[in-house]
Amino acid sequence: MGAAAPRLTFWVITPELRTDEVVLALRSSWLREVAVRTRFCVAAGLSSSADASLRWLPRLNRSQSVASGRHELNERLHDAVTHNPDDELFDRPTRRADEPLRAQQRRENRTRELTRLYNNFLRYKVFEMMRAMCAEAREDAFDYAFMMDADTAVNTSNLQRFVGALGGERQIYTGLCRKRSWGKPNGQRGVGGGPGILFSRKLLLNVCPRLELCSPLRGLMDRLERAGGDLMIAKCFEFLGVRCQLVEELPLDGKAVQLEDLFRRGPPWVYPPLPGGTILVASHLMGAKAIEQHQRLANGHLPNTEVISFHRVRPSLRAQGWDRDPRCRIYAEYTRLETGPVNWFSRCLPHFLVVGTPKSGTTSLFNWIMQHPDARAPARKELHAWTPVLQPDRSCADRPGCAVFNPKRRGMGPAWPISKQVAGKMLDAYLANFPRIDPREFALTGEATPAYVYSPSALMLLQSALMSHTHILLLLRDPAERAFSEFKNKRDLMLKGAARAHVWIDGHADFSNFTRALSVRVRGCTAEELYQACVACRRFAAAPFSGAPPGGAPLSQPRLDAPGAAELTAARRRCYAPPVIWQSWYHLFLPPWLALGRRLLLEFSDDAFADADGLMRRVAAFLSLPAHNFSTRIAYNTETKRGAFIGKDVGERNAALAALAMKQRSKASAGAMGEVERLVVDSVRRFDAQLKTAKWTPPPQQLRRELPQAWRERYRLT
Numbered sequence: 001m002g003a004a005a006p007r008l009t010f011w012v013i014t015p016e017l018r019t020d021e022v023v024l025a026l027r028s029s030w031l032r033e034v035a036v037r038t039r040f041c042v043a044a045g046l047s048s049s050a051d052a053s054l055r056w057l058p059r060l061n062r063s064q065s066v067a068s069g070r071h072e073l074n075e076r077l078h079d080a081v082t083h084n085p086d087d088e089l090f091d092r093p094t095r096r097a098d099e100p101l102r103a104q105q106r107r108e109n110r111t112r113e114l115t116r117l118y119n120n121f122l123r124y125k126v127f128e129m130m131r132a133m134c135a136e137a138r139e140d141a142f143d144y145a146f147m148m149d150a151d152t153a154v155n156t157s158n159l160q161r162f163v164g165a166l167g168g169e170r171q172i173y174t175g176l177c178r179k180r181s182w183g184k185p186n187g188q189r190g191v192g193g194g195p196g197i198l199f200s201r202k203l204l205l206n207v208c209p210r211l212e213l214c215s216p217l218r219g220l221m222d223r224l225e226r227a228g229g230d231l232m233i234a235k236c237f238e239f240l241g242v243r244c245q246l247v248e249e250l251p252l253d254g255k256a257v258q259l260e261d262l263f264r265r266g267p268p269w270v271y272p273p274l275p276g277g278t279i280l281v282a283s284h285l286m287g288a289k290a291i292e293q294h295q296r297l298a299n300g301h302l303p304n305t306e307v308i309s310f311h312r313v314r315p316s317l318r319a320q321g322w323d324r325d326p327r328c329r330i331y332a333e334y335t336r337l338e339t340g341p342v343n344w345f346s347r348c349l350p351h352f353l354v355v356g357t358p359k360s361g362t363t364s365l366f367n368w369i370m371q372h373p374d375a376r377a378p379a380r381k382e383l384h385a386w387t388p389v390l391q392p393d394r395s396c397a398d399r400p401g402c403a404v405f406n407p408k409r410r411g412m413g414p415a416w417p418i419s420k421q422v423a424g425k426m427l428d429a430y431l432a433n434f435p436r437i438d439p440r441e442f443a444l445t446g447e448a449t450p451a452y453v454y455s456p457s458a459l460m461l462l463q464s465a466l467m468s469h470t471h472i473l474l475l476l477r478d479p480a481e482r483a484f485s486e487f488k489n490k491r492d493l494m495l496k497g498a499a500r501a502h503v504w505i506d507g508h509a510d511f512s513n514f515t516r517a518l519s520v521r522v523r524g525c526t527a528e529e530l531y532q533a534c535v536a537c538r539r540f541a542a543a544p545f546s547g548a549p550p551g552g553a554p555l556s557q558p559r560l561d562a563p564g565a566a567e568l569t570a571a572r573r574r575c576y577a578p579p580v581i582w583q584s585w586y587h588l589f590l591p592p593w594l595a596l597g598r599r600l601l602l603e604f605s606d607d608a609f610a611d612a613d614g615l616m617r618r619v620a621a622f623l624s625l626p627a628h629n630f631s632t633r634i635a636y637n638t639e640t641k642r643g644a645f646i647g648k649d650v651g652e653r654n655a656a657l658a659a660l661a662m663k664q665r666s667k668a669s670a671g672a673m674g675e676v677e678r679l680v681v682d683s684v685r686r687f688d689a690q691l692k693t694a695k696w697t698p699p700p701q702q703l704r705r706e707l708p709q710a711w712r713e714r715y716r717l718t
C-alpha cells in the first residue's frame with residue numbers, strides 16, 4: 001500500500017474591505033471542493049464581516065505599528081477602493097497648465113505612501129498568519145500549508161500532485177523560489193508571494209519554536225515601500241537558517257520543470273504559453289505586427305498544463321477551472337525600454353458596441369449595461385473612433401480612393417485591406433480609451449457610439465477578423481420620433497452656441513418652422529431624389545464593407561454613386577434633407593448590419609421603453625452576462641437631463657426626476673410630425689420590405705423580426 005496523500009490546507013490572505021464579497025466568491029469558485037481545508041485570514045476588528053468561520057488574527061490590533069496607523073490606513077484603503085477615476089473624467093474643473101502634472105505627482109506620492117502603509121500592514125498580518133499556521137502544525141492538522149493572496153487561482157489537483165511527489169516527510173519551503181542576489185553562491189533567496197508559498201509541516205515544526213525571534217524584523221522593515229509579507233518571511237527564515245528550495249533542490253525525480261512555469265505571476269502568461277509562442281504583439285510602433293499575428297493567436301488551442309497557481313485573478317469573477325473567458329479576445333502588448341526588461345500586458349478587446357441609432361435610448365442602454373458588476377466602462381460612452389460621418393474630408397478610411405487603402409498589399413486578406421501600419425495606429429488609439437481588462441477577470445467592456453450605424457469605417461472594423469467576436473447592439477426608434485428627438489437635441493446645442501449644430505436643423509429653433517420650411521423646399525422631390533441628395537447616404541452605399549460590389553452600390557439599393565455624383569445637381573441641392581431627417585432613413589444603412597447575423601441584436605425603442613427589464617434580460621443573455629437585477633427605472637439623456645454618463649448613485653437619486661422628465665417630454669404638433677412622416681414613410685416601407693426578404697439570421701435573443709405594430713399603424717403598412 002502506498003503512503004497516504006499529504007494533507008493540504010490553503011491559507012488565503014483576505015482583504016479587510018469587501019471581505020464578505022471576496023470570501024463568498026472564493027467559496028463558490030475554485031476553492032469550492034477544498035472548502036473545509038481553507039482558512040480565510042482577516043485582521044480582527046478591521047473587517048465588518050460577521051462570518052464566524054473566518055480566521056481572525058487577533059493580535060494584529062495590538063501591534064504597535066499597525067495600531068498607530070490603523071484608522072488612517074483603513075480610511076485610505078477605503079478611499080482607494082471607492083475612488084472612481086471616472087468621476088474625474090466626466091466632471092473636469094478648469095485647471096492651470098501645470099495642474100495635470102502636479103496632480104499626477106500628488107497621485108504618485110499618495111500611491112507610494114499607500115503602498116508602504118499597506119505592505120507594512122501586510123507584514124504584520126502575514127506574521128500573524130504564520131503564528132496561526134504554527135498552532136495548527138503543532139496540532140498535526142495538515143502536512144502542507146499553501147499561503148496565497150485572495151487574487152491567486154490554484155489548480156488544486158496539480159498542487160496535490162506536486163506535494164504528493166514531495167512526500168510528507170521533508171522540510172519544504174518553496175513556490176516561486178528565486179535567488180535575490182546573483183553571482184554569490186550564498187546570496188539571499190525568497191519566494192515571491194503572489195502565486196503562493198508552500199510550507200511543509202516538518203519545516204514549520206523546525207521553524208515555529210524560534211518564530212518569535214523574527215518578530216522585531218517587522219518593525220525594522222517599517223520604512224520599506226515595497227517589502228511585503230513574502231520578503232519578511234524570506235528574511236526571517238534566512239535568519240533562522242532556512243532557505244527556499246530551487247527546483248533542482250526539490251525531490252521531483254529529475255522532472256524538467258521550472259518553478260516559474262508552475263507558479264506564475266502575471267502577463268503575458270495569462271493562460272499557459274500558446275503553441276509556437278504565438279502572442280499578439282503591439283506597441284505604438286508594433287501595431288501592425290499585432291494585426292498580423294492576431295489570427296494565429298485566436299485560433300491557438302491551449303495545451304495541457306501543469307501550472308499550479310497564478311496570481312492576479314479577480315476572485316469574484318474567476319470561473320471554475322482553467323477555462324478561458326470565451327468573451328475575451330486577447331490582445332497582448334509589450335513595451336520595452338532600451339535596456340530594460342520587457343513588460344507585457346494582456347487585455348481583452350471590446351466585447352460589444354452599441355452602434356445606433358442616435359436618439360433611440362442608446363445612453364440608457366449603455367448605462368444599464370454598465371450597471372452589471374462584470375462590465376467595465378470605457379473613457380466615454382461615445383468614442384466616435386470610426387465616425388467622421390458628417391465630415392467626409394476627414395474620413396479617409398471611408399473612401400476607396402483613400403491612401404490608407406493599399407490593394408496591392410492585401411497582407412491580411414479582405415479583412416484588412418488598409419495598410420497594416422494604419423490599421424495598427426487606428427487600433428492603438430482606439431484601445432487606449434478602454435479599460436485594460438485582464439483576461440482572467442471575466443469581465444467585459446464596450447462602447448456606444450450611435451453614429452456608427454452610418455459609418456462604413458465602423459462596419460469595416462467590425463467585419464475585420466480582429467473584431468469578429470464583437471457583439472453589436474442596435475436600437476431603432478420610430479423614425480419620426482427619432483427625428484424630433486434629434487431636432488430637440490441639436491436645437492439645445494445650437495442655442496448653447498455649439499459650432500455646426502445649426503447645420504442639422506437648418507438654423508431653426510422651432511420644430512414647426514423647421515418642418516414647414518423643409519417641406520416647402522423639398523416640395524416636388526421624389527423619394528429617390530431625396531436619397532440621391534444625401535451625400536453621407538451615397539458614401540455609405542458606395543463604400544467597401546457596406547456590401548457594395550467593387551465600384552458599385554449594393555444591388556438591393558438604388559444606384560447612388562453614379563459617375564460624377566460628387567457634383568450635386570440643382571435638384572440634389574434643392575432636395576437636400578438635413579441629417580435630422582436622413583439619419584431616420586434606415587433602409588439605406590441597415591442591410592449590411594443585418595448581414596452580420598447572429599452578432600447583431602436588433603431592438604426597437606418601443607419595446608425597450610415599454611419593458612426595459614425585458615430588454616436587459618435579452619441583452620444580458622446576448623452578451624453572455626450572468627443574470628443581473630438592472631435598475632432600469634433610470635432613463636438617461638432625457639430632454640431635461642442631458643448627459644452621456646451619469647454615476648450610478650446620482651442616477652438612483654434622479655430616478656424620480658427622470659420619471660418626471662419622461663412625462664414632461666415635449667410634444668411636436670401633429671402638423672409638424674405629419675411633415676416628418678411624409679419624409680420618412682417611403683424609407684419605412686422599404687425597410688419593412690427588407691426585413692421581410694432579408695436573409696437575416698438573428699441571434700436567439702432577438703424579440704421580433706418585423707416592425708412594431710405602432711409603426712405599422714402610423715405608416716399604414718400592410
Ligand SMILES: Nc1ncnc2c1ncn2[C@@H]1O[C@H](COP(=O)(O)OS(=O)(=O)O)[C@@H](OP(=O)(O)O)[C@H]1O
Nearest residue numbers: 358359360361362363364485609635636637638639
Ligand atoms: N427608458 C426610457 N424610456 C423612454 N425614453 C427614453 C428612455 N431612455 C432614454 N429615452 C429617450 O431616448 C432619447 C435619448 O436617446 P439617446 O441616448 O440614444 O441619444 S443620443 O443619440 O445618445 O444623443 C431621449 O428622447 P427624447 O426625450 O425624446 O429626446 C430620451 O428621453
